[in-house]
Every structure is written in C-alpha cells, then in structure tokens.
Amino acid sequence: MELKLTVNGRKVAVDVPTDMLLVDLLRERLGLTGTHVGCDTSQCGACVVHVDGVSVKSCTMLAVAAQDAQVTSIEGISGAGGRNSLHPMQQAFHENHGLQCGFCTPGMIMSAIDFANRHTEPTEAQVRHWLEGNMCRCTGYQNIVAAILAGTAAMHATASVEAA
Amino acid sequence: MGNITGIGAAILRKEDQRFITGRGNYVADVKLPGMTYAVFLRSPHAHARLLGIDASAALAMPGVVAVLTGEDLKADGVGGIPCGWGITGKDGLAMKEPPHPAIAHGKVRHVGDAVALVVAESVDLARIAADAVVVEYEVLPAVVGMVDALKPGAPAVFEDIPDNLCCDWEIGDRAATDAAFASAAHVAKINLVNNRLVGNPMEPRAAIALYERSTGHTTLWSTSQFPHVVKLLMGNFVLGIPQHKLRVIAPDVGGGFGVKQFHYAEEAVITWAARRLDVPVKWVSERSEGFLSDAQGRDHVSEAELALDETGKFLGLRVSTLANMGGYLSTFGPNIPTNLYGPLLAGVYTTPAIYCEVKVVFTNTVPVDAYRGAGRPEATFLLERLVDIAAAQLGMDRVAIRRRNMIPASAYPYQTPVMMEYDSGDPSGCLDRALALADWDGFPARRAEAATRGRYRGIGLSTYVEACGLAPSRIAGRLGARGGLYESATVRVHATGDVTVLIGTHCHGQGHETTFAQIVSDKLGIPADKIEIVFGDTDKVQFGMGTYGSRSLSVGGSALAKSVDKVILKGRKIAAHLLEAGEPDIVFEDGKFSVTGTDRSLKFEEICLAAYIPHNYPLEVLEPGLEEQSFYDPVNFTFPGGAHIAEVEIEADTGTVHLLSYVAVDDIGTVINPMIVAGQLHGGIAQGAGQALCETAVYDEGSGQLLSGSFMDYAMPRADILPNMKIVTHSTRCTHNDLGVKGCGEVGTIGSPATVMNAVVDALSPLGVTHVDMPASPNKLWRIIKAARLAQAAE
Numbered sequence: 001m002e003l004k005l006t007v008n009g010r011k012v013a014v015d016v017p018t019d020m021l022l023v024d025l026l027r028e029r030l031g032l033t034g035t036h037v038g039c040d041t042s043q044c045g046a047c048v049v050h051v052d053g054v055s056v057k058s059c060t061m062l063a064v065a066a067q068d069a070q071v072t073s074i075e076g077i078s079g080a081g082g083r084n085s086l087h088p089m090q091q092a093f094h095e096n097h098g099l100q101c102g103f104c105t106p107g108m109i110m111s112a113i114d115f116a117n118r119h120t121e122p123t124e125a126q127v128r129h130w131l132e133g134n135m136c137r138c139t140g141y142q143n144i145v146a147a148i149l150a151g152t153a154a155m156h157a158t159a160s161v162e163a164a
Numbered sequence: 165m166g167n168i169t170g171i172g173a174a175i176l177r178k179e180d181q182r183f184i185t186g187r188g189n190y191v192a193d194v195k196l197p198g199m200t201y202a203v204f205l206r207s208p209h210a211h212a213r214l215l216g217i218d219a220s221a222a223l224a225m226p227g228v229v230a231v232l233t234g235e236d237l238k239a240d241g242v243g244g245i246p247c248g249w250g251i252t253g254k255d256g257l258a259m260k261e262p263p264h265p266a267i268a269h270g271k272v273r274h275v276g277d278a279v280a281l282v283v284a285e286s287v288d289l290a291r292i293a294a295d296a297v298v299v300e301y302e303v304l305p306a307v308v309g310m311v312d313a314l315k316p317g318a319p320a321v322f323e324d325i326p327d328n329l330c331c332d333w334e335i336g337d338r339a340a341t342d343a344a345f346a347s348a349a350h351v352a353k354i355n356l357v358n359n360r361l362v363g364n365p366m367e368p369r370a371a372i373a374l375y376e377r378s379t380g381h382t383t384l385w386s387t388s389q390f391p392h393v394v395k396l397l398m399g400n401f402v403l404g405i406p407q408h409k410l411r412v413i414a415p416d417v418g419g420g421f422g423v424k425q426f427h428y429a430e431e432a433v434i435t436w437a438a439r440r441l442d443v444p445v446k447w448v449s450e451r452s453e454g455f456l457s458d459a460q461g462r463d464h465v466s467e468a469e470l471a472l473d474e475t476g477k478f479l480g481l482r483v484s485t486l487a488n489m490g491g492y493l494s495t496f497g498p499n500i501p502t503n504l505y506g507p508l509l510a511g512v513y514t515t516p517a518i519y520c521e522v523k524v525v526f527t528n529t530v531p532v533d534a535y536r537g538a539g540r541p542e543a544t545f546l547l548e549r550l551v552d553i554a555a556a557q558l559g560m561d562r563v564a565i566r567r568r569n570m571i572p573a574s575a576y577p578y579q580t581p582v583m584m585e586y587d588s589g590d591p592s593g594c595l596d597r598a599l600a601l602a603d604w605d606g607f608p609a610r611r612a613e614a615a616t617r618g619r620y621r622g623i624g625l626s627t628y629v630e631a632c633g634l635a636p637s638r639i640a641g642r643l644g645a646r647g648g649l650y651e652s653a654t655v656r657v658h659a660t661g662d663v664t665v666l667i668g669t670h671c672h673g674q675g676h677e678t679t680f681a682q683i684v685s686d687k688l689g690i691p692a693d694k695i696e697i698v699f700g701d702t703d704k705v706q707f708g709m710g711t712y713g714s715r716s717l718s719v720g721g722s723a724l725a726k727s728v729d730k731v732i733l734k735g736r737k738i739a740a741h742l743l744e745a746g747e748p749d750i751v752f753e754d755g756k757f758s759v760t761g762t763d764r765s766l767k768f769e770e771i772c773l774a775a776y777i778p779h780n781y782p783l784e785v786l787e788p789g790l791e792e793q794s795f796y797d798p799v800n801f802t803f804p805g806g807a808h809i810a811e812v813e814i815e816a817d818t819g820t821v822h823l824l825s826y827v828a829v830d831d832i833g834t835v836i837n838p839m840i841v842a843g844q845l846h847g848g849i850a851q852g853a854g855q856a857l858c859e860t861a862v863y864d865e866g867s868g869q870l871l872s873g874s875f876m877d878y879a880m881p882r883a884d885i886l887p888n889m890k891i892v893t894h895s896t897r898c899t900h901n902d903l904g905v906k907g908c909g910e911v912g913t914i915g916s917p918a919t920v921m922n923a924v925v926d927a928l929s930p931l932g933v934t935h936v937d938m939p940a941s942p943n944k945l946w947r948i949i950k951a952a953r954l955a956q957a958a959e
Contacts, residue, residue: 033186036192037192037448038366038368038418038451039874041874041876044366044875046366075187090185093184094180097843099183100675101366101416101417101419101673102179102416102673103367104366105184127883128883128884129884131882132883135366137419137847137851137880138366138673138847139843139846139847140850140886140912141846141883142846142888142889144883145883
C-alpha cells in the first residue's frame with residue numbers, strides 16, 4: 001500500500017505491506033535503528049516514538065495507520081541549537097546518568113518528552129507512575145526519574161524564554 | 165593528582181552521546197548485503213523423543229533458503245556446546261557431563277529446545293515457513309522440580325544419568341561442623357527456596373554471521389559479554405574454524421547481567437548455517453523466545469542450620485542445597501551453585517566450622533547459569549535469613565548478634581574455613597554507617613505510626629561479602645575452570661599523545677569508556693577526551709576473557725594500569741635521552757617528564773612525538789614507537805562487602821509491599837567514578853528487590869511449560885515499586901592490585917534480596933511470621949496475613 005507521511009521532518013513516500021508495523025518501517029525501511037524492539041507484548045517501551053506529537057509504542061501500530069502523520073523518532077529531536085544540538089531531555093539524561101546500556105534510552109526519552117509536554121511541575125511519583133510503560137533493567141530507574149524531572153524543568157524553562 | 169578527569173572524578177559518561185541520539189550500534193541494527201533471516205523452531209514439549217521432521221512444505225515456499233536440523237549438524241560433524249567448568253564432587257567423582265547438541269537430535273529436554281533452523285529471505289517468511297515444518301514428537305513425562313528429579317523412578321533427563329544427579333559436591337570440614345553442633349546451646353534452622361529468575365536484559369540476544377569464501381574468513385556479530393571466549397569455544401570446539409580465520413564482534417550490547425556471558429548454541433548454529441549456505445544469516449531473538457532460551461538464574465532449595473552458644477556466638481553452619489541445572493550444562497552452570505556459593509557462606513562472620521553440600525540436578529527446564537551475583541546472592545540470602553531467625557529464637561537484637569560475630573577490621577587478612585582469604589574489609593564500619601543513615605534507632609516510632617494507618621512496617625538488615633574479580637587462574641584451574649581468567653590491555657599512544665586502549669573486557673552498560681579513560685587520564689595527566697577505549701572486536705583487541713563476575717575493573721583495569729606504567733617507563737627512557745640526564749633522575753608528574761631538581765622538562769606529547777619521529781632517539785637500546793601490552797592475572801579474588809538496610813510497609817488488607825527506603829553502604833575499594841558506581845548500585849539493588857518482591861520463573865509441574873513466559877506474566881520491577889536509594893561507599897583498599905579496586909557490578913544484587921526479605925519478615929513478625937519465600941507478592945502475603953489473623957483470633 002502507498003503510504004505518505006512525514007518522518008523527522010522529511011516527507012516520505014513508501015510502498016508497504018498493510019501488516020507492517022510502524023517500528024519495522026522505521027528500522028528496516030528507513031534505517032532509523034534508534035527505535036528499538038525489546039519485547040513482543042507491548043510492555044517494554046523501547047520502541048516509543050511520537051505520532052503527531054504524542055508518544056506511541058511503534059511496535060503496536062501499523063505503519064499504514066500513520067498515513068499523513070508526523071512521526072518523530074529519537075533521531076529527529078534536537079535542541080534550540082539546531083539539528084545537531086541536544087534536546088533538553090537528551091541533555092538531562094546525559095547529565096543525570098540516566099542511562100547505562102542505552103537500549104531502553106530512546107524510548108525513555110521519547111516517552112519523557114511527551115510526559116513533560118503534559119506536566120509543568122510534576123512530582124517524582126507522577127514520573128514513576130508514567131514510566132509504567134517503559135522498562136529499564138540497568139538503572140533501577142533512580143537516575144531516569146531524576147533526568148525526567150530535570151529535563152521537564154529545562155523544557156519549560158526553554159519554553160518560557162521563547163514565550164517571553 | 166588534582167586531575168579533573170582522573171580517578172575519583174564523577175565525570176559524565178563519554179559513551180552517552182551515541183545512545184541518547186539513537187546512534188548506538190546493536191547487533192539487530194546491523195544489515196549486510198544479501199542477508200537472510202533465521203528463525204529457530206523450538207520444542208513445545210519439555211521432554212519428548214524426536215521421531216521425525218518433515219520440512220517439505222516449508223522448503224516448497226518461494227524465498228525459503230533452508231531448513232536445517234540436528235541431523236544436519238551431526239552430518240557436518242559439528243560438535244556439542246562445551247561446558248567451561250568441570251567440577252569434582254565428593255570422593256573425587258567428576259561431574260556428569262552429558263552432550264549438549266546445538267540443535268536437538270534424538271530428544272528434546274526443555275520447552276524451547278531448538279529442533280530446527282529455518283532460513284529465508286525475510287524474517288516474516290522464515291516465521292511462516294517455521295509454522296509449516298511438521299515435527300513428530302513422542303511426548304515423555306517431564307520433571308521440573310529438583311526434589312522430584314532426585315526421587316527414584318523420576319523421568320531421566322539423560323538416559324545414562326538415571327538419577328538426574330550431575331554432581332554431589334561439598335566444601336568444608338564435616339566432622340568439625342558436626343562437633344560444633346554437638347556442643348551447641350542453640351540451633352537455628354531454616355528451609356528456604358531461592359526462586360528461579362529470568363535475567364531479561366532489555367536487548368534480546370541476536371547473532372549475524374558472514375562467511376567470505378574467497379578468503380575463508382568468518383565473522384560473527386553476537387550480543388556477547390565475552391567475544392574472545394566465544395571465538396575460542398565456538399571456533400575450536402564446536403565448528404572447527406581456525407582462530408586466525410574467525411572474527412567475533414560484540415558491538416553495543418544492551419545489558420548482560422550474566423545472561424550474555426555464555427557460549428550459546430544459537431550463535432554457533434547461525435555461524436554454521438552462514439558457512440554451509442554461503443549467505444549472511446541474521447537471527448534476532450524475540451522476548452518470549454528469550455524466556456525459553458536465555459540461561460536462567462538461581463533456583464535453589466536449601467536446608468540450613470546455625471549452631472550457637474548461649475551468648476549468640478556462631479559455632480558452626482551446616483547447609484544442604486539442591487541446585488537446578490535445567491536440561492543441559494550451560495557454560496558456567498555447574499560452577500555457580502558450588503564454587504561461587506559454598507565459599508561465600510562464611511559471610512562477614514567468624515563462624516569457625518562450616519560444611520556445605522550441594523546436589524547439582526538436571527531437570528526438564530531451561531538451563532540455569534550465572535545471573536548477576538551468581539551464587540553469592542544465594543549464599544547471602546541463606547546466611548542472613550538464618551541469622552535473623554537465630555536472633556529471634558534467642559531473643560537477641562538483630563544488630564547485636566551480627567556485631568557479636570563480625571570479623572573485626574583488625575583481623576584482616578582473614579582466612580575463612582571455606583577456602584577464601586579475605587584481604588581487606590571493615591564490616592562493622594559499614595554497619596555503623598548504614599544504621600545511622602537509616603535511622604535504625606528511630607524505627608519503633610515509625611512502626612507505631614504505620615500501625616495507625618493499618619500497615620505493617622518492617623526494617624531489615626543484611627551484611628554481605630562478595631568474592632569477585634574472577635579470577636586467579638591457578639585457583640580457578642584447581643576448581644575446575646577450563647580457561648584462564650586473566651585480562652589483557654594494550655595502550656597505543658599515538659604520535660600526538662592521544663591514546664587508544666584495546667581491552668579484553670566488554671562493556672554493556674557499565675561505563676567502561678569513561679572509567680578506563682579516567683585511569684589512563686589519571687596516570688598520564690591527559691584529559692579523558694584524548695583517550696578512546698576499544699573493546700568487543702577480536703580483530704582489534706588482542707585477547708580477553710570478557711566481562712562478568714565484577715571483574716572488569718579489578719582484572720581489566722589492573723592490566724590497563726600495568727600497560728600505562730610500561731608506557732611511562734619507556735617515556736622516562738626517551739626523556740632521559742632527550743634531556744641528557746640519567747633515567748633515575750627523571751620524574752613523571754602532571755603530564756611532564758622532568759629532571760629532578762631542575763627546571764628542565766618535556767611534555768608527554770613531546771615524548772610521544774620523539775618515539776614516532778626518532779631523529780634524536782636512543783635507537784641502539786630502545787625501539788621506536790609507544791605501545792605497550794599487559795596480561796594481568798590476579799593473585800586472589802577481590803572481596804567487596806557491606807551492610808544494607810531496607811524499610812517496608814505492607815498493606816494489611818491487600819498484602820502489597822511498599823519499599824520505602826533503601827540504604828547501601830558498600831566497601832568496594834578505590835572508587836574511580838562515584839556517579840557510575842552509584843548507578844551500578846541502583847541497578848543491582850533493583851534486580852535484587854525485583855527477586856524479593858515480584859520476579860519469579862514458574863514452571864507447570866506436569867507439563868514443564870514456563871507459565872511466566874513473557875513480560876505479561878513475569879513481573880519485572882517498574883519505576884513505581886522502587887524508592888530513591890541512598891548509596892554510600894565505605895571503602896578499604898584491595899591489597900593485591902595496584903589500583904586498590906574491588907568491583908561494584910554485583911554488590912547491589914547480592915545484598916538486596918536478604919535485606920528486603922528481612923524487612924518483610926520483620927513487618928509481619930507481630931503476626932508470628934518467621935520466614936517468607938521470595939517473591940513477597942501481594943497474593944502470597946495476603947494469604948499469610950489472613951491465615952495469621954485467623955489463627956490469632958482463634959487463640
């Protein structure tokens with residue numbers, strides 16, 4: 001089936017089978033291997049991307065369901081400094097040692113950005129609850145939680161500077 | 165040295181950039197031209213005879229390349245998967261070591277045992293074709309539990325091992341221990357289960373193989389913690405590929421925890437298939453496939469007794485354990501519940517007599533091998549639960565009984581009755597700090613307050629000792645290791661003074677690219693960003709034993725430090741020549757070679773340039789270039805230790821446990837990067853708390869089916885069951901390596917199951933509860949609370 005969508009700001013037209021998952025479109029067709037597959041039951045969250053600005057487990061969505069959508073993967077986010085700069089949430093994961101093996105990290109960061117978009121002054125408990133759908137086996141979540149709190153604050157600080 | 169990127173600095177990780185931007189390079193990300201995709205067809209039965217495999221329908225599908233079976237492997241002369249340890253039991257009897265075919269032939273021995281490999285042009289097609297392969301089985305009765313497996317008449321996993329007993333192993337002085345019990349005033353007893361776990365690193369295992377017929381070279385990409393060992397085992401013992409024609413690459417690997425430190429059948433089968441079919445072959449495990457094919461952890465059933473005098477002094481410890489090996493011997497399988505378990509039973513106590521026997525048992529379950537901690541959490545859990553029970557029986561305070569028996573800091577080096585000589589430690593120092601940080605003394609008020617909210621509140625304590633830094637090759641060899649356990653590192657100094665390190669350990673989350681760079685930075689006085697750490701490729705790195713058993717820093721780091729010292733030594737010779745001074749007068753400090761007592765000096769970079777452009781150079785006595793290699797074999801294990809304290813509340817009406825606080829005080833030797841150390845502790849504690857509170861692998865006893873076979877059923881710890889943990893180091897230096905390091909990868913997992921469960925039992929102690937097996941799930945605790953309340957009401 002002919003599929004047209006925007007991926008990380010670029011218009012893409014591909015012919016895909018109707019049963020292809022969005023994660024396979026990203027990884028196998030478009031070479032965007034930053035989105036990972038860590039389970040086969042939609043539990044782990046390693047595959048989280050944004051579809052029209054909202055976090056989605058790309059292992060649970062058919063590629064054809066993204067017709068005309070704006071899809072953003074970990075490779076498509078950046079900070080105020082342009083394409084090669086870090087997004088405030090990426091920077092927060094780095095500064096808070098919020099990753100070890102890095103496998104869950106892209107999904108964590110994409111999920112965290114959506115969380116930050118919905119919460120201006122979140123509590124630690126809200127972050128921990130939000131992470132129900134993202135598993136990490138390395139960090140015990142402690143520094144991920146710290147990173148998301150810091151990244152959320154940084155995103156809103158940036159946003160208020162832009163608004164001012 | 166005041167170096168801002170040196171030893172002790174909490175610098176941010178050098179490796180983060182590629183991971184946070186989605187540019188990591190994991191095996192599943194690798195794509196080769198002409199690549200084919202493989203799927204393993206696995207047994208749905210725990211125990212069955214293989215009567216026949218009909219692949220004709222699958223082979224008729226366009227795009228299906230091949231269906232390969234155990235018979236094909238046999239016909240090609242492919243060897244079985246070797247076991248890396250051969251342990252010896254009582255009376256000097258060698259363990260039973262049955263064959264481990266890479267694909268089953270004749271019989272399958274656990275659900276998930278591979279029976280065929282389907283190779284096709286796409287992974288979807290391979291899956292469809294695998295569904296079309298018809299396998300005829302004669303289903304046999306299966307045995308899952310060890311107690312059942314040892315009963316006369318139990319189904320035999322291997323026909324020539326009718327009692328399912330791999331080895332009957334022992335350590336310690338039985339007569340001395342029995343004598344201690346005969347004279348004891350009190351004996352405390354416990355029967356316990358250490359539940360089976362599935363390691364579940366977030367990245368599933370994967371393998372890709374490429375054969376280049378024109379050169380005879382074979383390359384395997386594998387999610388491995390020890391690519392050089394895979395190269396040696398697979399090349400030499402399984403497939404017969406000469407070492408100089410085989411390259412194994414373990415690129416970015418998404419977590420290991422022991423699960424990826426074995427030579428797995430799948431990587432051998434994929435390599436064999438790529439060579440036989442002359443096409444690149446890729447296999448990526450699915451998660452539910454990993455539940456049935458990744459080696460699992462723990463799974464002990466134990467009885468233990470502690471003999472004490474009337475003052476609470478430990479006189480003797482007697483332990484009898486059954487340890488599950490599953491359906492085959494995995495690479496380190498038999499070593500884990502024996503050599504990494506029995507010698508740890510002394511803990512941090514002065515118990516004079518210890519005897520431990522372990523029956524190592526085959527069952528129709530997935531093979532069991534090392535999982536983070538590997539034997540040492542099992543020893544700690546048993547010992548520290550038993551100490552709490554002894555305290556309760558004697559009416560002694562839990563802290564007081566531990567203090568009464570603790571090895572004093574002044575007694576190190578300390579020889580235990582079970583083989584180990586601890587080089588350094590300060591158990592009571594760790595305990596004191598943990599008690600203060602956890603406000604142990606203020607607990608009764610917190611318990612009383614919780615009771616007003618209908619919650620049982622408990623506090624738990626555990627000490628532990630770990631033997632890691634695997635290992636002195638000579639000792640390991642005596643214990644049955646079939647390989648050396650040294651490590652190697654090459655320091656390649658470029659003409660500009662930039663440094664490339666080639667090291668045989670493997671990083672899969674531990675931050676080696678940062679930690680190892682800090683060691684070099686500290687010694688050479690150059691910033692860490694001028695140092696690159698290379699690992700995970702047998703064509704780049706000379707040799708290495710990989711990463712497991714908290715060995716990377718103490719063994720690999722020590723090899724690295726040795727190589728840097730050799731670089732400095734050679735630098736001094738070059739400097740002596742250039743500065744026209746005697747070598748003994750050259751000092752190296754802050755990145756400069758100086759002549760003592762003068763202002764004459766040369767920067768490290770100037771010496772590097774002279775080594776590669778030797779116009780003015782002592783060529784008669786010194787080779788040009790600046791590259792040094794070392795192999796380091798430790799003289800002893802390292803012995804991290806510590807004290808952990810957890811506090812929990814249990815909802816009386818639901819049995820739900822809330823882990824409210826966790827304090828860890830650990831003696832891990834010299835700390836290179838405290839930020840990375842804290843991260844290792846967080847993750848380790850989360851895995852131990854996971855075992856204590858939610859994780860468990862459950863097999864159906866009749867069918868041998870793994871009931872907790874996906875993330876839907878196997879309860880992985882999530883963010884909302886864990887607290888913010890307090891991590892403090894209270895270190896004594898390791899006395900036998902120059903860096904003074906001990907290791908920190910496993911300590912969290914070793915201390916935490918006992919700590920959390922001691923807190924859970926303490927919370928329920930007002931109900932008369934003295935022991936709870938892991939995991940302390942709400943369902944289990946609710947039943948315990950309900951039964952205890954009914955019993956109390958009836959009184």
